[in-house]
Amino acid sequence: MMKHLLKVTSNTEIARNIFEMKLTGPGVGNMTSPGQFLHVSIGNHTSKLLRRPLSICDVDLEREEVTLLYRAQGDGTKQLSEKQNGELVDVLGPLGNGFNMDEVDIKRSALLVGGGIGVPPLYYLGKQLKNTGVQVTFILGYQSLEDSFYIDKFKEIGETIVTTADGSFGIKGFVTDAMEQSLKEEPVIYSVGPAVMLKAVEEKADSLDGYLSLEERMGCGIGACFACVCPTETRKSGYVKICSDGPVFKMGEVVL
Amino acid sequence: MMKHLLKVTSNTEIARNIFEMKLTGPGVGNMTSPGQFLHVSIGNHTSKLLRRPLSICDVDLEREEVTLLYRAQGDGTKQLSEKQNGELVDVLGPLGNGFNMDEVDIKRSALLVGGGIGVPPLYYLGKQLKNTGVQVTFILGYQSLEDSFYIDKFKEIGETIVTTADGSFGIKGFVTDAMEQSLKEEPVIYSVGPAVMLKAVEEKADSLDGYLSLEERMGCGIGACFACVCPTETRKSGYVKICSDGPVFKMGEVVL
Amino acid sequence: MSRLSVSLPGLNMKNPILPASGCFGFGKEYSKWYDLSLLGGITIKAATLEGRFGNPTPRVAETESGMLNAIGLQNPGVANIIENELPALKPYNIPILANIAGSTEEEYIEVTRQISASPLVSAVELNISCPNVKEGGIQFGTHYKSAADLTRKVKEASQKPVYVKLSPNVSNIVEMAQAVEEAGADGLSMINTLVGMKLDWRTGNPILANKTGGLSGPAIKPVAIRMIYEVSQKVSLPIIGMGGVSTAEDVLEMMSAGASAVAVGTANFVNPYICPEIIDSLPALLDEIGVENISEMTGRSFRKWKTPLSSR
Amino acid sequence: MSRLSVSLPGLNMKNPILPASGCFGFGKEYSKWYDLSLLGGITIKAATLEGRFGNPTPRVAETESGMLNAIGLQNPGVANIIENELPALKPYNIPILANIAGSTEEEYIEVTRQISASPLVSAVELNISCPNVKEGGIQFGTHYKSAADLTRKVKEASQKPVYVKLSPNVSNIVEMAQAVEEAGADGLSMINTLVGMKLDWRTGNPILANKTGGLSGPAIKPVAIRMIYEVSQKVSLPIIGMGGVSTAEDVLEMMSAGASAVAVGTANFVNPYICPEIIDSLPALLDEIGVENISEMTGRSFRKWKTPLSSR
Ligand SMILES: Cc1cc2nc3c(=O)[nH]c(=O)nc-3n(C[C@H](O)[C@H](O)[C@H](O)COP(=O)(O)OP(=O)(O)OC[C@H]3O[C@@H](n4cnc5c(N)ncnc54)[C@H](O)[C@@H]3O)c2cc1C
Ligand SMILES: Cc1cc2nc3c(=O)[nH]c(=O)nc-3n(C[C@H](O)[C@H](O)[C@H](O)COP(=O)(O)OP(=O)(O)OC[C@H]3O[C@@H](n4cnc5c(N)ncnc54)[C@H](O)[C@@H]3O)c2cc1C
Ligand SMILES: Cc1cc2nc3c(=O)[nH]c(=O)nc-3n(C[C@H](O)[C@H](O)[C@H](O)COP(=O)(O)O)c2cc1C
Ligand SMILES: Cc1cc2nc3c(=O)[nH]c(=O)nc-3n(C[C@H](O)[C@H](O)[C@H](O)COP(=O)(O)O)c2cc1C
C-alpha cells in the first residue's frame, strides 16, 4: 500500500476508445496479486480531484512494468489517454484484495468471465492460473467487434469464447449465453464486469464456487470514506467496502 | 483582436524567476504596436480560469514570433514556465492600445523608464523609436543584480541606466533617483511599472509630456467586465478601463 | 421554429444561450469578436438610476475553478444606457434582458419604469442578489418579505415581464422562489454568485479591495444545478439557469435540472467565443441522445419526457 | 511548546492540522500509510446511537475542483465505536475530536453522553450540518433556535468541550454562530459541505443515488474563508477551519481568516500523505514571512499581530 510515481512507457489506443498503458517504476514489484487495482491520479493541481480505480491487467516483474487497460469515456480517462511516454503518473497501490487462487487445485478448471472493460484483471489472473497448471477458459463479452480487444492475448492463455451484443463477432448475446457448455466441467468461476452481468453470472452458475470483482465509484480507495460500500448478508457489519474488503468477493457474499 | 493558438519555440529562465517565452503563429502579424498586451491562458480545462495579461516585449514579423518576458510568481505563471517547446498557448491579442509615438519627432529624445517586470514593453518600444531615428535612453529599476535581465539587449538600442534597490548593480535606489540628468533634454517620457513607481515618475517629470502604462488585475481583458477601471479627472465618464482604453495613458490623465 | 428555440415570457430566443449580466458589458466589446445575432439573447450589465463608479480595485481574484468579483455595479446610469448603449444592440434583433439594481425600493422602481419603457428591452431582470454593494442588492435577496415586496412594486412599474435573479446565499432557496412567484414574478434567474473571499497567505490581506466578492465559474455549478432542480419542482415559473456553465454539456445538464434557458458568465472571460461555440455544439449533442427539440430537455431530471416548462 | 503548537478547548495540539470528519474513517486505514502521532489531532467519522448503513451508492461524484458526497452518516454506532474503534487510536496519544450526529435531540444527547465519557475523546464536534440525511443534521443547522437549543442540551450532556459544526447553507452564518455561542458552545467547526448536485447530461439522472450531496474540496475554499473571516470577528470562540484546504499555504490563509486550527478533508483522497506533508511544509512558510509561532497567524487578516485567538 503505497504511493508511487510511475513513468509511462507506452499509452496506445488498442480498440475504439480502449487504451493500453504501461507504467514502470520500483513500486511495481508489489503488484503480484491479480484482481488488485491502482488508484490513478489524473494530474496534479488540476480540477480533477478524484483518482480513478483501474485494475492491474498484467505485470512484468523483471521490467518493473505494469499494464493497465482503460476505456477513455469521461473527462478523466480522456485526459489520461493524452499522457505521453516519459510522463509520470501518480498511483496508489496495489489496493484491495485480489482473487483467491487457493481453491483451484491442479485437477480443477477455471472459468473466467468478463464483460467490457471488466476483462483486464482476468488477463493477469489467467496467466497466473495457467502457470500453476490450471486449465483456463475465458468468456469475454463486448458490445461489438470494434469494442473488442486483447482477444489474441487471451487465446495464448486458454480457450477464449467471445460474445458481442450486436453479433458482429463471436456469439451474439451476453456472456451468460455462452456459459452453459463450460459449466459442465464444474469450474471455479471468476467474473468481472458491471453489476447486472455479475448477477446474471451468479444466477447461471450451479454452485457458489467462485469469485466476483465489483465496481463502484470511489473516494479514498483505501477504506476510509465509506463511498464504495455494498450490502452483504454474510458479514456481521451488514456491508463491505469494495475498495478495501474487495474488490473481489466470494460468490453469494454480497447483495448485487 | 483575435484568439490564437501559438506554438512555444522557447521558454527559458533568463534571470531569477524571469522567463523569456517565444511564441510563433500567424496571429503574430498584427502585433505591431508596442505597449499592447496578450491575454494568455494558462491551460485548458484546468482550475486556472483567468488569463494572464503579458506585454508584448518583442516581435519578429518575418519569423512570426512574439517574445514575452514574465516573472513566475503565482501559480499561473509558474505553470506557464513549465511549457515545453512545441506546446500550444492560447492567447487573445493584441489587446489594448500601445504607446503613442507620434509626439516624438526626430529632433526629440525619449526617456523610457521601467521598473521590474514592467520593462518588457519598453524593449519593443525602444526598438521602434530608434528605427524612426529617435534617441532613446532607458532607466531600468530592479530589486537586485540577480533580478535584472535583458540589460545587454537594451544597451544595443540606447543608453541604459540601471538602478537596483539594494545597490548590487548600477545606481543604488529607485528609477526616479536616476532621472535628473536625463530630464535636462526634455525628453518624451514613457514609463511602465507598479503604480507607486508611475506616480513617482509623474511627479519627477517637469511636464506631463509622456505616457504611462498601467497594470491591474483583469477579468475579460477586452473592456466588458469593468474589473480593471481606474479613475480619471479628464474623461467625462470619470474612469477608464485599463485593458481597452489603456493600458497606456497620457501622463496626468489617470488618478494614480 | 428551429430545434434550438425556446420561448420564455418576453424572450423568444432562437437558442437558449445568453450571456449573463455583468460578464458581457452592454455587448459592444464582444460585437468585435463575433456577430451578436447568433445569440439567443443578451443580458446587459446592471443599471442603476445614477451612474456608479463601483468598488475600488483590485476587483477580481482567481480561485480554484472559479473567480471572485467585486465590481460593485459600475454602470453609466439608466438614462445613459437607454440613450447610448441600447441603440447599438438594435441591429442584432435579439431579445435584451435588462438587469436592474438599486439601493432603495424607489431606485429599483424608477430604473424599471425607465428601462422597461425602451422598445429595445424585452424583459427586466431584477437583481436582488448582488453581494458586492453595501445597500440594496443582497439585503433584498436574503429576506423573503423584502424580496416579495420589491418584486410586487417592480412588477407594477414594469412594462415588460420581470425575472427575479435569486441569490444562492440563503438557507432556503425554494421559499425565496415561492415568495417572488406569489409576488408576481414572470420568471426566475438563478443563481447569482456565492459570497467568497481570498486572502494573501503572506500578508493576511484580502486580494479584493472590497474584501469579499462573488464566487462564479465551474466551482459553483453543483450548487446552481441543485438549486434549479429544487426550485423548478416547486414553482411554475420558467428559470434562466446560470452558474459555472462553460460547455454545451453543461447547458443540457442545467436544462435537465429545470432551466428553460441558460446564461453564460465567467466562461466568456476564458474564451470570448464561448457562447457561439456552445450554440454550435448543441445540435450534435441532442442527436447523440435522440432529442429533437432542446426545449424538451427542461426538467428531464424529474419530469421524464413530459411537456417542457419552456413551452408552457 | 513548539512553534506549530496550538491550544483550543480540550485540544492541545502539537500542530494545527487534523483530518476532517468523514474523510479519515476512524484512523485505522491511514495508520497503514503513516504514523498518526504526527497529526495535531484526529476528527473521527460521525457517530450515531445505532449503527447506520447510510445512503445507497453511488455516493460520490466529481465536480470541478471539488466533489459531492452523500455517504449518509454510515457508522457502526456509538457503543461499537467506543469499544472497537477508539482503543486503536490510543497509542498515538493525540487529541480525538468525536463528531456526533442524530435524528432527534434525544439521540444527539445520548451519543454525546456516551462518547464524551470516553477518556480517549478530547472534545465533541456537534454535527448539525450534514446535508445528506433526511432527519437531523442540516435541519438543526439552518434554524438558529433549534441549533441553540440542541447546543445547550448537548453541552449539558457532555463531559468534554463542545464544538458546533456549522453549515454554510445559511443566509447568515454570523447569527448562527452567535446563537450557538450564546448557547454555550466551546468552539466552532466550519464549514461543512455546500449542498450540490450533478446530473448526467445524457440521461438527466443525478449521479448520486441520494440525488443531492455535499460539495467539498478547493472549489468551496473561498466560501469557507469568507465565513470564517466574518464569524471570527463577531464571536469569541476559537474556530476549527475547514473547506478545500489542500496545501500549507491554504492552512495559513485559513488561519489568517480567523481559524485557530485547520481540518483537512477531501485532500486526503487526492493524496493520503497530505496531512503530514502539510505539517512538514509549515515551518519553512512561517520562516518566509517571519512568523515565529503559528498561533500568531490566527485572525491576521483583521487583527494585525495582536494576541492570537488560539492562545486565549
Ligand atoms: C476496482 C475497479 C477496477 C476498475 N478497473 C478498470 C479497468 O481496468 N479499466 C477500466 O477502463 N475501468 C476500470 N474501472 C472503471 C473505471 O474506474 C472508470 O471507468 C473510471 O473511473 C471512469 O473515469 P472517467 O474519468 O472516464 O469518468 P468521469 O465520469 O470523468 O469520472 C468521474 C468520477 O466518477 C468515477 N467513475 C465514473 N465511472 C465509474 C465506474 N464505472 N466505476 C467506478 N468509478 C467510476 C470516476 O472514478 C471519477 O471519480 C474499474 C473500477 C473499479 C471500481
Ligand atoms: C497590461 C499588463 C501587462 C503586463 N505585462 C507583464 C509582463 O510583460 N511580464 C510580467 O511578468 N507581468 C506582466 N504583467 C503582470 C502579470 O499579468 C502578472 O504578474 C500575472 O498575471 C500574475 O499571474 P500569476 O499566475 O503569477 O499570479 P496569481 O497570483 O496566480 O494570479 C491570480 C490572478 O491575479 C492576477 N494577477 C496577479 N498579480 C497581478 C498583477 N501584478 N497584475 C495583473 N494581474 C495580476 C492574475 O492575472 C490572475 O488573474 C502585466 C500586467 C498587465 C495588466
Ligand atoms: C465580473 C462579473 C460581474 C457581474 N455583474 C453582475 C451584475 O451586474 N448583475 C447581476 O445580476 N449579476 C452579475 N454577475 C453575476 C453573473 O451574472 C452570474 O449570475 C454569475 O457569475 C454566475 O454565472 P457564471 O458562473 O457563469 O459566471 C456578475 C458576475 C461576474 C463574474
Ligand atoms: C466523504 C465525506 C464524508 C464526510 N462525512 C462527514 C461526517 O460524517 N461528519 C461531518 O461533520 N462532516 C463530514 N464531512 C464534511 C467534512 O468534514 C468537511 O467539513 C468538508 O468536507 C469540507 O472540507 P474539505 O473541503 O477539506 O473536504 C464529510 C466530507 C466528505 C467529503
Ligand code: FES
Ligand atoms: S472508496 Fe473510500 S471506503 Fe472505499
Ligand code: FES
Ligand atoms: S478586464 Fe474586463 S474590463 Fe478590463
